[in-house]
Amino acid sequence: MPELPEVETTLRGVSPHINGKTVSGVILRTTKLRWPLPPDLSETLRGQTVQNCRRRAKYLLIEFAHGVLIIHLGMSGSLRIFTDSAESQKHDHADIVFADGTVLRYHDPRRFGAILWLSGVAEHHPLLADLGPEPLDGGFSGCLLHRAFAKQNRAVKTALMDNAVVVGVGNIYANESLFQAAIAPHRPAKSLSKAECDALAQAVQDVLRRAIDAGGSTLRDFVDSSGKSGYFQQQYQVYGRSGEPCRQCGTPIAKTVIGQRGTFYCPNCQH
């Protein structure tokens, strides 16, 4: 499930509960995620204190004095905080247990996610080393998109989802951003004008910001019985709405496949 807004919301929900706390141990109930979990993680983390939590692309980074825990939620992962040791449920693969009793619990039915340890800075990890700019940072702009798209024949939607171009734009928000910018998803990336790239960059930021805001307000808490792990509904303009009327013009939303991903668009509004 998690796209960037969910990851950001997870970060904000979890971070205050673990910042400054010291790990007393780690419980691993499986080691088979996308990559094997470090089997000695408990020994690595015991006695270490969380210095800072941040996000890079869709990676959650929990920083310690001598290294960083890199967590990716994959397609179905989530994190929750428990203040007393609750019984683990199916697919609760790992617990980071803190000295004050706080538990950070990783849950992931499909196990496409990952938990990695790196001694050193996160950006030195090969998975993070070559990532493009953050969409919500100052470095992101239509100008940047225009430059990245130059000479690219592939569909603009595919290019937008390539994390070497810009990170964190997953399938839902690629669809939604292209609708908001009124750009057809199958257009060759290089065919976009500078003005269209400006509109697209603007749309990406707008859509992501609104989703994060919605997450922040919809979401209650990440603690204990706080309900589901932090997914929130949102009113999509096109995603998942094939056959339903476009909210702008009434034309039925079309569905196709681009790069093996479901692609939704309004054939009338997007060109």
Add this chain to the structure above:
DNA sequence: CTTTGCACCTGTTGGC
């Protein structure tokens, strides 16, 4: 180098 398609895994959905 660019682009395409597969693979990983389980739970849910839609069509018959």
Add this chain to the structure above:
DNA sequence: TGCCAACAGGTGCAAA
């Protein structure tokens, strides 16, 4: 209603 194939929000990597 029941069953099963198709599909799901990610993304690294092999192959073309």
